[in-house]
Amino acid sequence: MPPLAGWTLSITEALEVVEENVPVLNDIMSLLVSDFFIPVLISLFMLGIWLYHPDPAQREYLQRHVMNAAVAIGISTLVVTIINVHPFWPRPFDPALADAVIQQSAFRASDIIFYHTHDPTFPSNGATISFAAATGIWLGHRKAGLFIFFLAFLWSFARFYGGVHFFVDILTGAFIGVLTALLISKVFMPRTEPCPTWALNACRFLYIA
């Protein structure tokens, strides 16, 4: 059992109360927990940042940060894949979980708003990539970054609410995402110059930057 596993029970029990009284809220959570809704929203938002600025110099500055965020998403996913080689604990709804009360509550919660996914739970891949994207963009554009942080928080909360992850999975995923994005933006990308500039020039040649 992971640390703070008991938090799962209180939140998944709350979901059952919501289901009885405000079922529409669980419909909204079902949308937020989806594998596609928030990731596509974040990616399209990053695409808008890539393009929107009227000043070419400022646009290039933002494009570099979008590129850093995209690389951070890729590298943080790789980190999660490596950690996933060793499964730490089962999903909250998994019958293999030691605590039957938590397992049954989480099973019902994920049944209502999500599905019983089979991949490893620790760390949360969704939290990792969304927080990596938010940090990468935040370093170049504070307001846009905060908006993506908000989306990342919503997605992570929905996954916790739906009994898909333990709180520790989310927290660790967010930590990996933020740390990877900081390292990529502040250390890796500046040191790999002129490669990022070549990539931008190639995009410019193809009329996409």
Next chain:
Amino acid sequence: MALDYFLLVFIGSIGVYQIASIPAGLRGLWFFGQPVLQCLFGIAVIVSGFAWFFTDENRNFQHTVEGAQQLGLFLISIIAAYVFTAVLASIIQAKVDFRPEEPVEGKQHEEGIETFKTTTLLGGILTSMKKQRKDRKEVED
């Protein structure tokens, strides 16, 4: 599922290109002459794409589109939407001719999408080719 995801991103990207090209002044990507119309069209396209995809009851189930495949499909889809937008805008603007194409000042590889402030994709490619031919002729002479 993969095709649905591709279409969701494709439709959403078209909307994003239409909206983001307004503040950027990239008129070569515009489908409409008026920014308000352009913005409304962009929002409508994004909302309808998301509404189509997420009103299907079978979205939250164990699907086969995994992380790496999602990333690949996303990249292919945004590029396809970009080409579609740029080519369609070139055709519309050539047909309507509400803004005559102006020559691009710098070289194409230095300008990139900045080219779209004065011309369309097809217009940019044509002027770029003309410029190259002219440069080659001057060297030969």
